[in-house]
Amino acid sequence: MDNFRLPSPGITLGCDYNPEQWTPDVWREDVALMREAGVDLVAVNIFGWSDLEPAPGRYEFAALDEVVELLHANGIRLNLGTGTSSPPPWLTTLHPQVLPAAADGTTRFPGGRQAWCPSSQIFRDRAYALVRQVAERYGDHPALALWHVSNELGCHNALCYCETSAEAFRCWLRRRYGRIETLNEAWGTAFWSQRYGDWSEIQPPRLALSIRNPAQIVDFHRFSSDELLEHYRGEARILRAHSAAPVTTNFMVTAHIRNLDYWSWAPEMDVIANDHYLDHRLDDPGAELSFAADLTRGLAAGRPWMLMEQAAGAVNWQPYNLTRTPGELLRNTLTHVARGADAICFFQWRASAQGAEKFHSALLPHAGTDTEGWREVLRLSGALDRIGEVAGTTVDSEVALVFSWESWWSAEGEARPSQAVTYLDRVHAAHRALRELGVTCDVVSPAADLSRYRAVVVPCLYMVGDRDAQRIADYVAAGGHLLVTFFSGIVDERDRIRLGGYPGAFRDVLGVLVEEFAPLRPGHEVMLSTGGAGSLWTERLRATTAQPVARYLDGPLPGTPAITRNRYGAGVAWYLATALDARGMRDLTRDVVRAAGVVPVAPEPGGAVEAIRRTGGGRGYLFVINHGTVPVELEATGVELVTGAGVDGLLRVEGGGVAVVREGEPA
Structure with a gap:
């Protein structure tokens, strides 16, 4: 993945367009309005399969040809979809075994989108045939800017439990473990008489009468992410054989999608693209937007990336679909640009009149151009033009925050010390403290090179391998400053407890030993000697080489250290053994980054x-x-x-x- 530049000279403004929903006279009106709005890039053929191939092997390209030429004649470049995101009805009618199954083993039927099993060879064969047709037809078209494989892969069908997936899972496990005995050891199948004698006995972790094997569930997540990635690779290989245009797909780095390990996907992309929508189910949607942008930049290895989708106003899929307040469109968009986006695209261009997304906002609303929404779009377009010279620059950061999809999967297992402790909440709390201090951070994988950062924050890294844990310890020994929060370092890659006391992999670098977790009931707090308050979690902890910074004044373990600081080699490692309130987390983080010599971009803006x-x-x-x-x-x-x-x-x-x-x- 090189430092990709989109075709427009500055910040690219783009959108999804679904011409199959409209008549040709509307196409011409739309393109004229796109030019007025300063649209540079248009994604088409995202859901075009049933129009391009209305019957098996019968391809009809006349309508798409006309749209492509219309856009090209008006100087608008193409983000061309492969059209494979949802199968046409004829495919699942002829081959019902393509349909996915939920965790209870029941089939999920057509009528929505992504009604396909990621392991289905039938689906792949038909999808690849369509991709080949599209690539051969448009691969060298002068309007082509980039290829858009499928759409939001795994949004709905990431975890499939059908028999096709079961056999693919077994094949994946054979490649991973080689011997059935090795798998038994990795999964701890001596527990509850789960020992396997043959690969054929293994099933996906469908719903059971009791708690399921946690190592099996984590491996199923890994397998499922790999299966969809292999589908992407298959489409990308065809596109690259017929075209020199860059290839990508739209990630979903957001609070409610967690099933794909994008650290493994990112190297396969010619440009990192993300879809992000404000989630008003969260307490602070704006803070989550900033985190998602920083994580997307991390996936891009610090290079510029593109926002493939956002909403001009309300979405249609949340319980309460709030629209943007005046000026919010510009503020939120510039937050993405500030954090590394060189392209800003929207779903979609024209608001749909029918279908499941008819109440989803668009650049061109149902009410047309004599609207405040349209005027906000024009103001945004003008602002992006005026700041275009920032394109190609990169974001400055002296702090890293370590994030792991595998820890997200494993830390939220069915049986854990507290159901109130959730991985992403702990990550968001750490990121929010940095944001409120005016400190920009890179969000990086546990395998990242940390040597260039003054400070590193590791929130709730429950699952960590030996090499990654050693890399973090070496960073501190070389002079780095580290903050680790509770429920970190607990298990290895097999979800096996690191024996000898918590926090397992980080005991030595932190200089502490935890004998026992002591979670708190939701709503209960403990007071700290520093004046702050903790919630959710405490630990029976003793300092081995660390110095206590704060102790509990009450709760189940009064007098026990809650925050510690340890000299390790040439560096310093801090440990936080509870969930601090927002002010306490900000105060602790300030101490860490100040000691590391980090200079905030602004003096504690407070998040606003x-x-x-x-x-x-x-x-x-x-x-x-x-x-x-x-x-x-x-x-x-x-x-x-x-x-x-x-x-x-x-x-x-x-x-x-x-x-x-x-x-x-x-x-």
Whole structure:
């Protein structure tokens, strides 16, 4: 994956378009409005299979040809879908064995989308045949900017429990373990008389009468992620055989999708693309947006990436589909750009009149162009044009936050010390503290090279392998500053407890030994000697080489250390053994990053204000997004690109406002 640049000279503005939902006269109106809105890139043929192949082996391209040529004639480039995201009705009618099965073993039927088993060779054969037709027809078209494989792979069908998946799972396990005895050891099948004598005895972890084998469940997640990745590879191989255009698919780095390990997917992409929608089921949707953008940049190895989808207003799939407030579209979009996105695309162009997503917002709303929504789109487009010179620059960061999909799967097993402790909440709490301190962080995998970071935060890394744990310890020994939170280092890759006391893999570097977990009931708090409060979790902990920083004043373990600090080699490792309140987490994180010499981009904006810097080509660009209602002032000198105004020493950003300053001498 090279430093990919999209075809427009600045920040690309794009959208999904579904011309099959409209008549040709609407196509022409749409393209004219796209030009007015400054649209550079259009994704088409995302759900086109049933139109392109209305019957087995009969292909009809006339309509798509016309749309492609219409866009090309108007200077709009193509993000061309392979059309394979959902099978046409004829395919599942002729081959019902393609349909997926849920964890209870029952079939899931057509009528929605992604009604296919990721392991089905029948589905793959038919999908690859379509991809070949599309690639041969459009592979060298001058309007083609990039290929879009399928769509949101695994959004609905990542975990399939049908018999086809069961046999594919067995094959995957044979490749992973080689011998049935090795699998028995890895899964701990001596427990509950689960020992296997032959591969044929193994089933997917379908619903059972009791708690299922946790190691089997984690392996099933790994297998399922690998199966969909292999499908992607199959489509990508065909595209690359017929075209030089880059190939990608849209990830779903978001709070409610967890089934694919994108660390293993990222090297297969020519550009990292992500779909992100504000999730109003969360307490702080804006904080989750910032985390998702940082994680997407981590998947891109720090290079620019593209936002393949976001919503102009409300979505249609949450219990309460809230629209954006005035100015929020610009603020949220510039948050993505500030955190590394060089392309901003929307689902979709024109709001659908029918179908499951008819209440999903679009750049062109049901009410047309004489609307505030359309005017917000035009304002956004103008702002992206004016800040276009930031494209190709990268985000500055001195701090890393370690994130693991495998820990997300395993830490939330069916039997764990507290159902109230969830992995992503702990990760979000750590990221939110950094954000509120004005500190930008890279979100990285446990296998990442940490040597360039001043500080590293490891929240709830429940599952960690020996090499990754040693890499983290070596980072501290070489002079790094580390913060580890509770429920980390507990198991190895097999979900086997690291014996000898918690936190297992990190005992030595942290200088502590935990004898026993002591979770708290939801709603209960413990007070700390530093004045803060903890919840959810405490531990019977003793310091071996560490120094206690804070102790519990009450709760089940008064006097026991709750926060410790340990000198390890040339560095320092901190341990947090409870879930601090927001202020306490921010105070602890401030101590860690200050000791590491990290300089915030802005002096503790408190979360309502984000300040991020991108640099490149000898220039620096300061992004300031004020999500609050009161003005903020920061030191800055240069030119504010959105308005063109000079900035001489002090930048004022009004409540709800944004600024992008090219740093240096003011105009």
